[in-house]
Amino acid sequence: MSMLYWLSALDLPKIPIGKWVEAIEKWLEGNAGPVFQGIKAFIGTIVNGLADGFNAVPPLLLIVLFTGLAYWIGRTRIAIFTLLGLYLVYNLGYWDNTMETLALVLTASIISIVIGIPLGIACARSDKVQKVVTPVLDFMQTMPAFVYLLPAVAFFSLGVVPGVIASVIFGIPPTIRLTNLGIRQVPADLVEAADAFGSTPMQKLFKLQLPIAAPTIMAGVNQTIMLSLSMVVIASMIGAQGVGADVYRAVTQAKTGVGFEAGLAVVVLAIILDRITQNLVKNKRKGS
Amino acid sequence: MTAIIEVQALTKVFGSDPKRAIRLLDQGWTKDRIAKETKLTVGVNRVSFTIERGEIFVIMGLSGSGKSTLVRLLNRLIEPTSGKVLVNGTDIVQLNAEQLREIRRKTIGMVFQKFALFPHRTVLENAEYGLEIQGVSKEQRRKKAMETLELVGLGGWEQKRPDELSGGMQQRVGLARGLANDPEILLMDEAFSALDPLIRKEMQDELLELQASMKKTIIFITHDLDEALRIGDRIALMKDGAVVQVGTPEQILTDPANEYVERFVEDVDLSKVLTASHVMVRAETIAPDRGPRVALQLMRDRGISNLYVVDKGRQLIGAVTAEASAEAVKAGKGLEDILIREVTTVGPDVHLSELFDAVSVAKIPVAVVDDRGRLLGIIIRGAVLSALSGSGDRTGAGGDPT
Numbered sequence: 303m304s305m306l307y308w309l310s311a312l313d314l315p316k317i318p319i320g321k322w323v324e325a326i327e328k329w330l331e332g333n334a335g336p337v338f339q340g341i342k343a344f345i346g347t348i349v350n351g352l353a354d355g356f357n358a359v360p361p362l363l364l365i366v367l368f369t370g371l372a373y374w375i376g377r378t379r380i381a382i383f384t385l386l387g388l389y390l391v392y393n394l395g396y397w398d399n400t401m402e403t404l405a406l407v408l409t410a411s412i413i414s415i416v417i418g419i420p421l422g423i424a425c426a427r428s429d430k431v432q433k434v435v436t437p438v439l440d441f442m443q444t445m446p447a448f449v450y451l452l453p454a455v456a457f458f459s460l461g462v463v464p465g466v467i468a469s470v471i472f473g474i475p476p477t478i479r480l481t482n483l484g485i486r487q488v489p490a491d492l493v494e495a496a497d498a499f500g501s502t503p504m505q506k507l508f509k510l511q512l513p514i515a516a517p518t519i520m521a522g523v524n525q526t527i528m529l530s531l532s533m534v535v536i537a538s539m540i541g542a543q544g545v546g547a548d549v550y551r552a553v554t555q556a557k558t559g560v561g562f563e564a565g566l567a568v569v570v571l572a573i574i575l576d577r578i579t580q581n582l583v584k585n586k587r588k589g590s
Numbered sequence: 591m592t593a594i595i596e597v598q599a600l601t602k603v604f605g606s607d608p609k610r611a612i613r614l615l616d617q618g619w620t621k622d623r624i625a626k627e628t629k630l631t632v633g634v635n636r637v638s639f640t641i642e643r644g645e646i647f648v649i650m651g652l653s654g655s656g657k658s659t660l661v662r663l664l665n666r667l668i669e670p671t672s673g674k675v676l677v678n679g680t681d682i683v684q685l686n687a688e689q690l691r692e693i694r695r696k697t698i699g700m701v702f703q704k705f706a707l708f709p710h711r712t713v714l715e716n717a718e719y720g721l722e723i724q725g726v727s728k729e730q731r732r733k734k735a736m737e738t739l740e741l742v743g744l745g746g747w748e749q750k751r752p753d754e755l756s757g758g759m760q761q762r763v764g765l766a767r768g769l770a771n772d773p774e775i776l777l778m779d780e781a782f783s784a785l786d787p788l789i790r791k792e793m794q795d796e797l798l799e800l801q802a803s804m805k806k807t808i809i810f811i812t813h814d815l816d817e818a819l820r821i822g823d824r825i826a827l828m829k830d831g832a833v834v835q836v837g838t839p840e841q842i843l844t845d846p847a848n849e850y851v852e853r854f855v856e857d858v859d860l861s862k863v864l865t866a867s868h869v870m871v872r873a874e875t876i877a878p879d880r881g882p883r884v885a886l887q888l889m890r891d892r893g894i895s896n897l898y899v900v901d902k903g904r905q906l907i908g909a910v911t912a913e914a915s916a917e918a919v920k921a922g923k924g925l926e927d928i929l930i931r932e933v934t935t936v937g938p939d940v941h942l943s944e945l946f947d948a949v950s951v952a953k954i955p956v957a958v959v960d961d962r963g964r965l966l967g968i969i970i971r972g973a974v975l976s977a978l979s980g981s982g983d984r985t986g987a988g989g990d991p992t
Contacts, residue, residue, distance in 0.1 A: 494667055495706035499720040499771075500695035509723070513710045 327453055338457045345409065345463045352405035361397045365389055372574065376581040383577070387570035396545050396567040403534050403544035404571060406462055410469035410530040415523055418474045422481020422519070423507065432482060439475040447472050447536055455540050465537025473529035480522025484515025520583040527579055531572050545571075593676075594775065594807045595641040595664065600673035602659055602831075605630035608671045621830050633659040635831035636673070643774075646801060646808045648818040651828030657811045660828070661777050664809065665698045666690055677775070695724050699768035703780035705760045707752035713739065713763050714748035720771035731770075738766040741800065758789040765797075769804075778810045782817065794821050815855065819843075819863045827851055839863060859943075860978050866945060867938035869977045870958045870967030873898045878907055882918035882925055885910055896954045898965055899929060906965040909933050909954050935959045938966055942974055949974055 330338075356364065365388045373381035391400050425432040450471050454464035488511050496506045512519070534546030545567045552561030603611040611630040614623075621632040634656045641647045651657045662668040664675055666682060674681045682693055699720070707716050714732065715722075717739050721731035739748060742762040752760055761781060768776055782790045798821055801808060812818050818825050819839040826836045835847035843863055846852040876885050876897045885897050889912045897915075899907045907929065914928040934948050934956045948956050955968040 489706075491702055491704055491706040492708060495700070495702055495708075496719075498665060498667055498694060498698075498700040498777075499723060499767075500691040500693075501723050502691065505723045509719075510708060514708075 327456055331456060342458045342463045345413070345466050346461075348412070349405050349409045349462050349466060352408055353402045356401035356405060357398060361392050364401075365392065368574070372578055375578050380574075380577045380581065384574050387574060391567045391570055394563050394567065396548065396564060399543065399545040399548055399564075400567045400571060402462075403531075403546055403568070406466060406469070406534060406537065406542060406544055407527065407530045407571070407575070410466045410473060410533075411523070411527045413466070413470050414474040414477050414526045414530070417470075418477030418522070418526065419481050419519065422478045422522075423485060425478065425482040426485035426511075427503075435478065439478060442471055443475050447533060451536070451540050460541035462537075462542040464540050465533070465542030468537055468540075469530040469533040472533050473526045476525035476529065477519070477522040480525070481515065481519045484518030484522075485511045487518065488514045517583045520579065524576060524579040527575050528572060531568065531575065534568065592643050593640045594643040594678060595809075596674070596676040597640070597664070598638050598674040598676070599636045600634060600638070600660070600663055600675060601636050601671050602633040602656075602663055602668060603630050603671045604633055612672050621832075632831050633668075634663060634670075637828075637831075637833050639826055639833060639836050641807060641809065642824075643807055644805045645823040646798075646810055646821055648810045648812060648822030648825045649828060650812055650815065650818040650822075650825055652813055655828040656831035657813075657828050658779055659831075661779050661809060661811050664777060665694055665700065695720065695771065697773055698775045698777060699771065699773035700777040701761070701764045701768045701779065701781040703783055705752070705757075705764045705784070707760055707763055707767070709752055711752075712748065713744065713750050713752065713755070716752065716763050717766040717770050719767055724771065734772075735766070735770050738770040739763075741769070742766045743796070756789075757785050758793060761785060761793065769806075773806070775807045775809065778808060780811050780813070783812065783814065790817070797821060815858060816862070819858065827854065840868065844868075861943035861946075862941055864942050864977055865938060866936050866940045866942070866958045866969060867966070869942065869973045870938070870969050871973060873957065873965055873968040875900045875904075875965065876910070876925075877901070878925060878929075880925060882910070882915040882923065882928065885925060886912065886915040886919060889915070898933070898957060898968065899925065900965050904964045906933065906935065906957055906959055906963060907931070909957075911954065930954070933957050936969075937961065942978065945969065945974060 359367070365385065368388055369381050369385040372384040391397055421435065425435050447468060450468040451464065454467045458464040458467060485507075492510060492514070493506065496510045501509065534542070534544060535549050536546075538544065538546035538550040545564050548564035549561055549568065552558075552564055601612060601615070603609075605611070605628075608630060611624050611628065611632055614628070615632065615636065621635060624630055624632055637660060639647075649657045649660060659668055663670045664682075666675075666685075670683050673683070675683055677693065677697060680693075682690065685693065708719065711719070714735055718731040718735035721734060726734075736745075736748065739745060739762075742765050744759065744762050744766065747755065747759065752763060755763065761784075764781070768778075782793050785793060794817060797808075810818075810821060819842075822839055824836060824838055825842050827834045827842065829850055835842060835851050837845070837847075840863075842851060843855050843858060843860065846855060874888065874892055874894055874897055876888060876899055878899050878901060889895060889897060895912045896909050898909050901907060908931040910925060910928055910930065914930075915925075918924070918928045933954065934952045936945060936948060936956055936958055938958050938960060945956070949969055949971055955970050957968050958966045960966055
């Protein structure tokens, strides 16, 4: 009897987490507006700059350039796939939109790298930082991606910028995690040797830890790019243009054929980006 | 010789609140008792010693004896809990990060057990690392690194990666990296332990050869007694974090400080450690201008059958036997006529293992002479055997020929 009484006392009214989050959102909207405007302008410039750049070059010439890049970084097989894959995209008529998607993915990836690698380094250097960052990353990766869209739209309005932001939030964890891991995995005796010769922390980082951790970090960057790409369809729901929007439209209009074609363009882009980034480090190893 | 490193009551305790262990040690607690009752581990226990400029100082002990910790306290790769490390009079324990880096860059080099070469750098880039981080110009550091690689016998391998080299060669790179910035002090942490025995011996020889011209102060960590005895000018023997004995290889062998040292050294092949100077005895000599009658009398008085003939500068000229002297007296000949000039001679640093043949075939005892041909002593056959059996007075007449 008394047990039940106490248990019922624990039955608190609903904790208003949702309300709190909305209050924070409101407050930010009201008070940090200029900051968001600045970020929006900055990201918008990068995405549009890249997209305009890609679209300024005749598609066939760009295909040849990408093929050349794939050959230079990877192997012949990757180059052949790039050539055929991109030609298929061009042939199906998704070239412009695919390039817009590429611009979005590249922007999100660049932002993720610029923020993620230093953050990963900070985690590697301090157990305290790692303890704070790790649960945040878990949160970011497991919270359904759609949930980011709402505040992103609230802060940045519709368009490609909130899409980039959502992609960064979704895609950045592997870069941070694997940068952290890669640096922590540098053999202790090498770190000791660098210390014994009087390296400063920066010298140790740039001359030893980052070069040794590079393959692991690149694996993280590769994952980040893939995750960003997987966000393009979701991003199209809030107005990001590109081949993701084609997929989204096809789905809403139940056009299986169009959906498959547009989806194929995403796959081609994914494979090319994946193989090229995977080979970036391997190739460097071999070549130098 | 002057002291370059002075270690005073250096202690390292692992665990939280290490200072507490220091107080307990001062109260006379043992390392074991502290470990049992406080969960603190005493890695290095109030170690004191002085290292002279230009010597090879070996720190020897079994694994877990604290030797690798001790060597890392010397350049503060591990922070000491208490005590002092005076390097050229400066206590490095008190230095700030910047000053410590300066000492590590200029004064103390290090060579590691598992080489710890940077795998992403070429042999040359490894060797020049120490200079590179000091901001030495590319041209200058390349030149210096090439010279050092040449010195350790790696000329022509500059552009290889460490993993393309054998273990012995990798450690040569490690040695070159340690030497390239020309430090006064070189710490070598089990530097040759990972190499197979033949290569290890080769590296020891080369280190000694290099040291003869470089005159660095080398602190060499090893668990291998033979290695310690081969290369050490002095040896510090460690047990349970404390130094049990410091002394020359001979002192450690012939005068062990306690039972532990005795047990440690009992299996040593003495013939590879003791030298001619340890077993030689004083030689009875005569000047060449004396007659055979005097020689005979001297031999009778001393109860010996040979005399060594030396000039005023103690230069060995030859030897005479009692038999020949007696005949010379009868025949009225001089000492010159019966002088045996073909006396087998050896240097004072020749190991006993290399003496066996000479000693066993010589008709008259082998003479020990210095590099200017002066007689230092002689080696009686029985003395070699008794030294090796460990019985009797191992040191013989020592290095004192008078």
